[in-house]
Amino acid sequence: MTEGKHIAMFGGDARQLEVVRFLQEAGAQLSLYGFDQLDTVDTSAVKKSWQTADLSNTDAVLLPVSGIQLNGTIESMFSNERVELSLEALKQTPAHCKVFTGIANDTLVKLCHAANRTLIPILDRDDxxxxxxxxxxxxxxxxxxxxxxxxxxxxxxxxxxxxxxxxxxxxxxxxxxxxxxxxxxxxxxxxxxxxxxxxxxxxxxxxxxxxxxxxxxxxxxxxxxxxxxxxxxxxxxxxxxxxxxxxxxxxxxxxxxxxxxxxxxGLPGIVAPKTAGQILAKILSQLLQQNDEEAKGEVS
Amino acid sequence: MTEGKHIAMFGGDARQLEVVRFLQEAGAQLSLYGFDQLDTVDTSAVKKSWQTADLSNTDAVLLPVSGIQLNGTIESMFSNERVELSLEALKQTPAHCKVFTGIANDTLVKLCHAANRTLIPILDRDDxxxxxxxxxxxxxxxxxxxxxxxxxxxxxxxxxxxxxxxxxxxxxxxxxxxxxxxxxxxxxxxxxxxxxxxxxxxxxxxxxxxxxxxxxxxxxxxxxxxxxxxxxxxxxxxxxxxxxxxxxxxxxxxxxxxxxxxxxxGLPGIVAPKTAGQILAKILSQLLQQNDEEAKGEVS
Amino acid sequence: MTEGKHIAMFGGDARQLEVVRFLQEAGAQLSLYGFDQLDTVDTSAVKKSWQTADLSNTDAVLLPVSGIQLNGTIESMFSNERVELSLEALKQTPAHCKVFTGIANDTLVKLCHAANRTLIPILDRDDxxxxxxxxxxxxxxxxxxxxxxxxxxxxxxxxxxxxxxxxxxxxxxxxxxxxxxxxxxxxxxxxxxxxxxxxxxxxxxxxxxxxxxxxxxxxxxxxxxxxxxxxxxxxxxxxxxxxxxxxxxxxxxxxxxxxxxxxxxGLPGIVAPKTAGQILAKILSQLLQQNDEEAKGEVS
Amino acid sequence: MTEGKHIAMFGGDARQLEVVRFLQEAGAQLSLYGFDQLDTVDTSAVKKSWQTADLSNTDAVLLPVSGIQLNGTIESMFSNERVELSLEALKQTPAHCKVFTGIANDTLVKLCHAANRTLIPILDRDDxxxxxxxxxxxxxxxxxxxxxxxxxxxxxxxxxxxxxxxxxxxxxxxxxxxxxxxxxxxxxxxxxxxxxxxxxxxxxxxxxxxxxxxxxxxxxxxxxxxxxxxxxxxxxxxxxxxxxxxxxxxxxxxxxxxxxxxxxxGLPGIVAPKTAGQILAKILSQLLQQNDEEAKGEVS
Ligand SMILES: NC(=O)c1ccc[n+]([C@@H]2O[C@H](COP(=O)([O-])OP(=O)(O)OC[C@H]3O[C@@H](n4cnc5c(N)ncnc54)[C@H](OP(=O)(O)O)[C@@H]3O)[C@@H](O)[C@H]2O)c1
Ligand SMILES: NC(=O)c1ccc[n+]([C@@H]2O[C@H](COP(=O)([O-])OP(=O)(O)OC[C@H]3O[C@@H](n4cnc5c(N)ncnc54)[C@H](OP(=O)(O)O)[C@@H]3O)[C@@H](O)[C@H]2O)c1
Ligand SMILES: NC(=O)c1ccc[n+]([C@@H]2O[C@H](COP(=O)([O-])OP(=O)(O)OC[C@H]3O[C@@H](n4cnc5c(N)ncnc54)[C@H](OP(=O)(O)O)[C@@H]3O)[C@@H](O)[C@H]2O)c1
Ligand SMILES: NC(=O)c1ccc[n+]([C@@H]2O[C@H](COP(=O)([O-])OP(=O)(O)OC[C@H]3O[C@@H](n4cnc5c(N)ncnc54)[C@H](OP(=O)(O)O)[C@@H]3O)[C@@H](O)[C@H]2O)c1
Missing domain, CATH: 3.40.50.720 (NAD(P)-binding Rossmann-like Domain)
Structure with a gap:
């Protein structure tokens, strides 16, 4: 169940809005980093500043489709300032916390490795x-x-x-x-x-x-x-x-x-960002649930 | 057979170029009125000025898809000056000459009626x-x-x-x-x-x-x-x-x-002028041929 | 509404069973002539003998897809005896009663003409x-x-x-x-x-x-x-x-x-009698309804 | 190239006839065992008796879609007698000779193993x-x-x-x-x-x-x-x-x-033996060609 899960989202584009909507409906608790210019979210999602991010309670970290840049920053359509996911912040997360991204690069792989957190690049998946x-x-x-x-x-x-x-x-x-x-x-x-x-x-x-x-x-x-x-x-x-x-x-x-x-x-994000976002949201929510079941030893 | 036919074309847009190409290949003799800025036609097509049009030898008059305007002028993408088909010019044509247009309006219907020439609006055709x-x-x-x-x-x-x-x-x-x-x-x-x-x-x-x-x-x-x-x-x-x-x-x-x-x-002319022109060209060339056969009493 | 309508069915094949089922569900009162070997009908349908048919109360007469034979008899898969619709019986029907058949032939046309009843051959319909x-x-x-x-x-x-x-x-x-x-x-x-x-x-x-x-x-x-x-x-x-x-x-x-x-x-009756029957039943029930509305002057 | 290849076919059903036709057109030399009741083959195919089979010159052995029975016999629609491929006969073949079958069973696997010949079950192939x-x-x-x-x-x-x-x-x-x-x-x-x-x-x-x-x-x-x-x-x-x-x-x-x-x-062999045979024939002839190229060290 996604219900009650604490999820930290860092940046993104129009597709991420669908993910936000989907996860909210599923009852997740969202902390949004780099969404300061967005005002269409309801109370279950709280906009926060990445500089003071406290991820100690976080079950999953969501990065944009593009992942993070080689220099470690994260692109966000909804903020003028640059967003970052620091090694310190990531280390604070509980051991079961996973990092979901569209695509991965060396910088991100190293970051997750250093923090000892599982990285899941979802655009690689066949579905x-x-x-x-x-x-x-x-x-x-x-x-x-x-x-x-x-x-x-x-x-x-x-x-x-x-x-x-x-x-x-x-x-x-x-x-x-x-x-x-x-x-x-x-x-x-x-x-x-x-x-x-x-x-x-x-x-x-x-x-x-x-x-x-x-x-x-x-x-x-x-x-x-x-x-x-x-x-x-x-x-x-x-x-x-x-x-x-x-x-x-x-x-x-x-x-x-x-x-x-x-x-x-990048055609999906250009011609059908809403559909592209829904695809991500659907898979993410399945993966979060599996995540959960694994944690509980309920894997079928 | 379109071969050897004398055809007078008045104005038009990109679609007309396909018609020109098609009729040339079929061996027609083309006189082009209102195409002064066009230079991609070979010798079987002669650009002429509508003011001095001599249609006495003409087997068919081709108007653009849009026909003629209510004020009698004809739009042409290939000319800066306005083009016109005068009653006098039309009357000069042989009795068997037909007028082909995309669509017809009152002005055009009256013009052809006055000149006693058959008007064929081809966009009306089911095919x-x-x-x-x-x-x-x-x-x-x-x-x-x-x-x-x-x-x-x-x-x-x-x-x-x-x-x-x-x-x-x-x-x-x-x-x-x-x-x-x-x-x-x-x-x-x-x-x-x-x-x-x-x-x-x-x-x-x-x-x-x-x-x-x-x-x-x-x-x-x-x-x-x-x-x-x-x-x-x-x-x-x-x-x-x-x-x-x-x-x-x-x-x-x-x-x-x-x-x-x-x-x-007007989507056909916008998204696929070449295909739209070929559609017209194909039907026109069938109609010119039938025209011919009728004239010769060979209709099947 | 088909509800409460009195309908007389004369003979038929497997397709007619779908018609029976459909009309029963729609609340019609069925009198079945030539169905003596059928036992899968419930009480809203009464099997009767055509020799003693009383159609004075009948709103519609339904003949098989094949209509009636040139000699006036009607084929029925559900009876060993021959079935017939006599002129006398048909004349007893109220003036608004219509005769529905799959296809019509001269014999049937003459019969309905003689009885002054409207004949509707439904296989002729485009739908x-x-x-x-x-x-x-x-x-x-x-x-x-x-x-x-x-x-x-x-x-x-x-x-x-x-x-x-x-x-x-x-x-x-x-x-x-x-x-x-x-x-x-x-x-x-x-x-x-x-x-x-x-x-x-x-x-x-x-x-x-x-x-x-x-x-x-x-x-x-x-x-x-x-x-x-x-x-x-x-x-x-x-x-x-x-x-x-x-x-x-x-x-x-x-x-x-x-x-x-x-x-x-005759492929529909051979490969998919049930579907073929449903097609007839659906149209019949629409036509019966229109019939009704016309009678009430409610035609739209 | 299939041209000039010596191929021994043992038994089969209607599908095998397409294989015969295809290979003949490709110029193969066919020896047919268990086809005595067939008379539609031309001179490039010679019907022979399996008891006296001499396979010393054979480039490929073709078995039916069903392979061989557990008791070692081979089914043939074109013969009343039972057909067999003996270990002795198979051993006579040149070392490069391969055995093609539709499906394989233990008996066949053991036979080829004993003769040290490659067995290729073609129904297993994805294509x-x-x-x-x-x-x-x-x-x-x-x-x-x-x-x-x-x-x-x-x-x-x-x-x-x-x-x-x-x-x-x-x-x-x-x-x-x-x-x-x-x-x-x-x-x-x-x-x-x-x-x-x-x-x-x-x-x-x-x-x-x-x-x-x-x-x-x-x-x-x-x-x-x-x-x-x-x-x-x-x-x-x-x-x-x-x-x-x-x-x-x-x-x-x-x-x-x-x-x-x-x-x-077994639907392919029932509803479309000709197509099913052509599928086998096309693949067989590709495999025979590859066989050849490998032998010649020309594999691409
Ligand atoms: N423009 C966009 O908006 C957009 C959107 C989605 C994906 N993409 C990109 O599109 C590409 C394809 O993505 P995909 O998801 O379809 O990948 P995929 O499922 O891996 O398909 C690639 C196909 O290419 C074939 N292939 C690879 N090398 C080949 C070669 N040398 N010769 C012949 N065939 C070869 C593979 O055949 P085998 O199976 O025989 O190896 C495979 O069928 C990727 O670069 C992806 O990033 C772009
Ligand atoms: N935008 C473009 O680029 C473009 C290109 C081509 C055509 N068009 C335009 O598209 C329109 C349709 O063209 P078409 O060639 O398809 O014409 P069409 O073949 O005559 O089709 C029109 C359809 O509308 C139905 N209809 C008419 N009045 C109706 C009503 N009150 N209620 C329900 N159905 C009604 C007709 O049904 P019935 O058969 O029951 O009468 C017919 O099937 C025209 O205005 C045409 O000029 C535009
Ligand atoms: N076997 C079965 O189970 C079965 C089931 C249903 C129907 N049928 C039979 O199938 C036949 C067709 O039925 P349908 O409902 O399709 O009829 P339909 O809608 O009237 O179609 C008949 C077609 O034939 C064309 N046509 C007629 N004479 C022609 C000619 N001399 N040259 C070229 N085309 C000609 C018509 O073209 P135009 O539009 O140009 O006139 C029309 O498109 C009928 O005999 C019907 O009884 C048999
Ligand atoms: N009747 C006939 O004439 C005829 C003709 C051709 C073939 N066949 C037979 O048809 C069968 C299928 O042949 P095929 O060529 O399609 O084989 P195939 O390509 O291997 O397909 C079998 C499919 O079954 C799925 N599968 C296997 N076990 C499963 C399970 N427990 N739960 C859910 N899915 C399962 C596989 O899914 P995964 O990819 O997830 O493993 C695979 O997609 C074979 O028995 C074959 O002999 C019969």
Whole structure:
């Protein structure tokens, strides 16, 4: 049960508001650090200053989707001042307290290690990545509509990657009436692509399949659209690269060739912050509950 | 055959360029009036000045999608000067010459009547309206993504109207994972809506069905979202009104209630001018051919 | 309201049982003629003998889906004796009494005319035909699976006709992963077929499109698969003809050519009598209600 | 390349004929053991007697989908006599020769071990299982249509399992218009089920979700529909159990309760032997080629 839990939230963006709302409804006691400019919270959430944070009673610490910066500060849309989670503050927490973040970096890993607290990066989870793939795909749809003068319907769309994001992107463009071609490398992925109703091709064979597509959407976090491949593509092709920075495209070379290629990171937070926040909130509240059950030795 | 036909085009926007391209490839002889700032046409198309237009040899006159203005002038994206089709010029055309326009108004109807030339408003055609419903629906998708902070997937969407546009809009939002409710009034429409996999409701019963939708898309060219109905809707609902001006929504009252309601006319020309132009070009070229066959008494 | 209405049912098959159930729940008073072998009805339905039928109190007469035979008798699955609706009996009904049947023939039309009672053939209605197209399409699926040694998925399927049945058949086979080609003749149908995601062709051009299909499903009640067309088809093609007798196929010639062609009438009653009965029951009960409202002058 | 390869086929059913056809077209030299009643093969395939089999030249041995029996014999639809693959014969093969089978059992494993030859059970492969899931799902559709009196459209269908078969079964019934509920146990499966558009539930929570379904299709090879669960289900529910023998249902108890439950093994070979054969043939020919490349040290 989330009820009665003490949770300390440090910074964040619009998505965090959904988390606040969700946890409040679930009866959690929230202490908000770096939310001074926010006034839409009710009494179960108390805005506090991070400098004087007392976490001795805290069951869970929530960091933003972006985690903490390399220099240790935390971004917050709801405050002008910088927010920080100090090692001292974290050490004050009870031993069972866990630190939840969207993504983790070295700084955060070290901090939690030093404080001997468990760190849980929730964007790594398969279920979160799958739910996030939905706003990502809708963001890709929006970008394609904005950047073409023809319809997605009847266009030829190549999707690179049949992972958590690629599956959803393929479904979405196919649903809109595009002819969808999906590039993957495992034989079971190629079989599933065909079963689902798309055309499959092996990524080792991209040159033969990308030369006449209208739109190419990359979801593979690897150098896919290299010089060799880009050279074989039509200059009319629009490339949307969803893989996280630096993406899978040689953007400089694409520009030289006159190919429009767009790196589009962070779409869930841009096109559907509310949904993205709800995804986090739902998983967080499940994890908090499991946390609890484990503490009580009730794990099923 | 379009080959060898003399066609006079007066003004237009990006869509007309597709028509030019298509007709050129089909071997037509084009005279372009009001295209002075355009330089992407080859020799089979000759830019001319409308003041000195000689249409005595012309098999067909093409007007823009918007037709002519009430004051008789014609809009052109490719010229700074105003363009006109005078009665005198039209009278010079051979008797078999037809006038093709997107939409017609009184001024145009009278002009053609006075010149005794057949007027063909092609946007009225069912096939054109159905093909145009595709970019319209994609435009609606773009607007919804831009104007919400949640995903279309899993949202509740009401579509009003099961005509040429409504069918496509419903298919599109359903394909994206929305729960689609469609309002119509004929029993056969209600049956088809259910068969296709959506939930149907009778438009006389809107109040019971619109009060909890996230998004309401109107395609009915009638006063549908009146004060009475708007009052029953949640202020969180986004209204996209696709019906042509003035739309089916009491926009003033919606604003008073704090409901976001957007009139979104002319989407095909905005989101997919190339596709929209190709739709026109394809139909025009079929019609020119039929025209020909009729003239030759070869109609099948 | 169906409540309290006196309804006389004459004969029928499994579908009629759903009608009985539905009307009983709605509070109607049923007199059942030709149901002597049925024992699953409760007290609100009374089994009677047609020879001594007294219809003087009857608000509606319900005939089976098949109506009455040319010789005036009525088929019943629930009786060994023949059932009849005599002119005398029908004349006894109050003037407002209507006769509902699935389909009508000359004999029935004359009978009602002679008795001066309104005859309503409900299978003619668009909504009923659309709802019935669902079990029809599922029946076609079953027949195709039974009569081929390959999957529907990835096969090439031609559907002839884009009417109430054809639309549903096309949707169903496309949903199962077939490559669907639909033949129609109106330009708006051809446009809608493409918008929905299938390939369209004009029925005047069948020869070019049927020569390599795996499966051809006809829904057009006209001579479509004539000698000329059959000759161009592969002998491996399976033909399922859904058009009502005699179908649209030259079956004799198909057999000579070694083409497997199956006339498949009455699928709803065969594969889903319960659903087919519910469709009838739902519409009947709407019609009875309207009937009532009209009588009371309450028609909206 | 399959060209020029010597392949010995031992027994099989209709599926093997597709394999024969495919390999012949690919230029393989086939020796057929246990095909004496078959006469549709051309000269590149030679029917031989297994008693005098000389496999000294053989690059690959192909066994049927069912492999060999526990007593060492091999089933063949095309012969009245029993067929056998003796240890002596197998030992004669060159060291690089591999043995391909659909499924393997102890007898076969021991045989290959004794002969020191690699055994490749191809039905275990993910790609083969995914392709086979298509005829399996179509078989399930056929069985459901045959065993219900209502349509799949609008019915409530529970699918247990989100593996290679369950994904396809869910897609297929959803495509036909059913309301699909899928039971799985991993959080990423539950997320993907929702993203795809179905309702998900945890298999630990079956009782709450199976009590009002029309159809329950099990694909989980474990005891799922136990007494406890069956007791909570409606006696109108149809159970189709696709899991391999003995299935996941307590069939005896289901019968006691009056629940119709059908174990439906081997559907691909029953409803679409040709497709099932082509799946095997395609993979076999890929594997033979890889085999070759490995032998030549050309593996990529
Ligand atoms: N732009 C946004 O808003 C946004 C949103 C969400 C995610 N992302 C990013 O999108 C990317 C994909 O995320 P995901 O969740 O879909 O990851 P994922 O589930 O791991 O999928 C990645 C896919 O790439 C394939 N792959 C990797 N290397 C490959 C190679 N060299 N050749 C062929 N295929 C290869 C993998 O195939 P195998 O299974 O064969 O290894 C896998 O299917 C990540 O960079 C993620 O950060 C961006
Ligand atoms: N925004 C854009 O970019 C864009 C693009 C294309 C079209 N449009 C506009 O969209 C509108 C619809 O176009 P369309 O091509 O879909 O027209 P349509 O095919 O004629 O469809 C209109 C539908 O509205 C229904 N309807 C009319 N009055 C009604 C009422 N009082 N109650 C319930 N239903 C009613 C009709 O139903 P019945 O069949 O029962 O009469 C019909 O199904 C038009 O105003 C058109 O100009 C806008
Ligand atoms: N087997 C069964 O179990 C079963 C079940 C239901 C119905 N049926 C039968 O199926 C048939 C179709 O029923 P339905 O309800 O779909 O009828 P429908 O709605 O009238 O559709 C018939 C279609 O055929 C087209 N058509 C007619 N003549 C044509 C021609 N010469 N060339 C091209 N197209 C032509 C019509 O096109 P236009 O719009 O251009 O005229 C229309 O789209 C009927 O015979 C019906 O009795 C059988
Ligand atoms: N009837 C036919 O014609 C036919 C055709 C093909 C296959 N089959 C049979 O169908 C069955 C499934 O085949 P498949 O290829 O789909 O296998 P699969 O890919 O391994 O899928 C099995 C699924 O069952 C789940 N599962 C296993 N134990 C579970 C449990 N206790 N609770 C909840 N989920 C559980 C697994 O989930 P996790 O991923 O969470 O482990 C997995 O998703 C096999 O028995 C196979 O032989 C029959």
């Amino acid at each position: 979160v990545a799958i739910f996030n793939s939905i706003p990502t795909a809708e963001g890709a749809v929006m970008m394609v509509i904005q950047n073409t003068d023809y319809t997605i319907h009847s266009s030829k769309v190549a999707v690179l990657g049949w992972g958590r994001t690629g599956i959803t992107v393929a479904r979405t463009f196919h649903a809109l009436g595009a002819n969808v071609f999906v590039g993957a490398r495992s034989s079971s992925h190629l079989a599933r692509i065909e079963e689902t109703g798309y055309t499959s091709f092996h990524t080792s064979d991209m040159q033969a399949h990308l030369n006449d597509v209208n739109i190419c959407i990359n979801t593979i976090p690897d150098q896919m659209l290299t010089k060799d491949i880009l050279q074989t593509m039509s200059t009319n092709t629009l490339i949307i690269d969803l893989a996280s920075k630096p993406g899978g495209t040689d953007f400089k070379y694409a520009e030289e060739l006159g190919l429009k290629a767009i790196l589009a990171p | 054109v309206a159905i093909f145009n419903s595709i970019p319209t629906a994609e435009g609606a998708v773009m607007m919804v993504i831009q104007n919400t902070d949640y995903t279309i997937h899993s949202s509740k969407v009401a579509v009003l109207g099961w005509g040429r546009t409504g069918i496509t809009v419903a298919r599109t939002f359903h394909a994206l994972g929305a729960n689609v409710f469609v309002g119509a009034r004929s029993s056969s429409h209600l049956a088809r809506i259910e068969e296709t996999g959506y939930t149907s409701f009778h438009t006389s019963d809107m109040q019971a069905h619109l009060n909890d939708v996230n998004i309401c898309i109107n395609t009915i060219p009638d006063q549908m979202l009146t004060k009475d109905i708007l009052q029953t809707m949640s202020t969180n609902t986004l209204i996209i009104d696709l019906a042509s001006k003035p739309g089916g929504t009491d926009f003033k009252y919606a604003e008073e209630l704090g409901l976001k309601a957007i009139l979104a006319p | 009923v035909a659309i709802f019935n197209s669902i079990p029809t399409a599922e029946g076609a699926v079953m027949m195709v699976i039974q009569n081929t040694d390959y999957t529907i998925h990835s096969s090439k399927v031609a559907v002839l006709g884009w009417g109430r049945t054809g639309i549903t058949v096309a949707r169903t086979f496309h949903a199962l992963g077939a490559n669907v080609f639909v033949g129609a003749r109106s330009s708006s149908h051809l446009a809608r077929i493409e918008e929905t995601g299938y390939t369209s062709f004009h029925t005047s051009d069948m020869q070019a499109h049927l020569n390599d299909v795996n499966i051809c499903i006809n829904t057009i009640p006209d001579q479509m698969l004539t000698k000329d067309i059959l000759q161009t088809m592969s002998t491996n093609t399976l033909i399922i003809d859904l058009a009502s007798k005699p179908g649209g196929t030259d079956f004799k010639y198909a057999e000579e050519l070694g083409l497997k062609a199956i006339l498949a009438p | 083969v299982a995914i392709f086979n899931s298509i005829p399996t799902a179509e078989g399930a559709v056929m069985m459901v249509i045959q065993n219900t009196d209502y349509t799949i459209h609008s019915s409530k269908v529970a699918v247990l399992g989100w593996g290679r078969t369950g994904i396809t079964v869910a897609r297929t019934f959803h495509a036909l218009g059913a309301n699909v509920f899928v039971g799985a146990r991993s959080s990423s499966h539950l997320a993907r089920i929702e993203e795809t558009g179905y309702t998900s539930f945890h298999t630990s929570d079956m009782q709450a979700h199976l009590n009002d379904v029309n159809i329950c299709i099990n694909t989980i090879p474990d005891q799922m529909l136990t007494k406890d669960i069956l007791q909570t289900m409606s006696t109108n529910t149809l159970i189709i159990d696709l899991a391999s023998k003995p299935g996941g249902t307590d069939f005896k108890y289901a019968e006691e309760l009056g629940l119709k439950a059908i174990l439906a093994p």
